[in-house]
Amino acid sequence: MKEVIKTIVIVILAGVAIFYGVRFNKVDKRMGKLNSQDSLQSIQVKKFDHRVHDLELKFKGRGEHIQEFQSRLKEFDQELQNTYDKFNSKVDSLDYVFQGFRQQTENTLDAIKKSQEEMNNRIYEVRNTARDERLKLRQLVRKVSGRLSNLQDEVDNINKQLEQKKKNEQQ
DSSP: OHHHHHHHHHHHHHHHHHHHHHHHHHHHHHHHHHHHHHHHHHHHHHHHHHHHHHHHHHOOOHHHHHHHHHHHHHHHHHHHHHHHHHHHHHHHHHHHHHHHHHHHHHHHHHHHHHHHHHHHHHHHHHHHHHHHHHHHHHHHHHHHHHHHHHHHHHHHHHHHHHHHHHHHHHO
């Protein structure tokens, strides 16, 4: 019985481990995709820096330069805000996935704990029943042993009486 319970628990734990391995693999792939998108954003920021540097070299005049720099700065701020919003939405969706994963894990662990408690209770009941049956059998064996010894005494008495009768008849 213990071996069956152990086997069931091991199979359940192996299934849970495989499930979580698959889930972590998906999350890892998604993180790889986010990292590649992050490097793309870094390249775009570098391009912007080069454009600013080229602008400084051209220097068309103080007023024109300041106006052009301000417009490019606004574009850069907008790009930065868009990138920030994209990353926030991706982090939020990843957080949502992790929360779901955590909830699912907690539910699975709760179910396993409940199952384990039920098995422990059942084992306790079976052990108590077996102990009670063993005590009943011991009492029955004692009674039977006592009756057998009484029967043996009676048989011995009858044998003695028969032997005495034979002796009396022979005399």
